[in-house]
Amino acid sequence: PSGSIKIRVETIDYFLRRYRDGLVEDAEIRRTVERELEAYRKATEADRAATELVQIEMGRVG
Numbered sequence: 001p002s003g004s005i006k007i008r009v010e011t012i013d014y015f016l017r018r019y020r021d022g023l024v025e026d027a028e029i030r031r032t033v034e035r036e037l038e039a040y041r042k043a044t045e046a047d048r049a050a051t052e053l054v055q056i057e058m059g060r061v062g
Helices: 002-061
Strands: none
Touching: none
């Protein structure tokens, strides 16, 4: 009986470690995606502002 309990404990320990590693990896992926998304938003906003500025300048000239 003590051998079976030891095997169960080891199995549960293995499962929980793998589960935790998966959660950590998911969190890292989520942070990476959030950083990339924020960079994309900033680039898009800067591009939009530059486009509006060009349109305003063209309106003054034309």
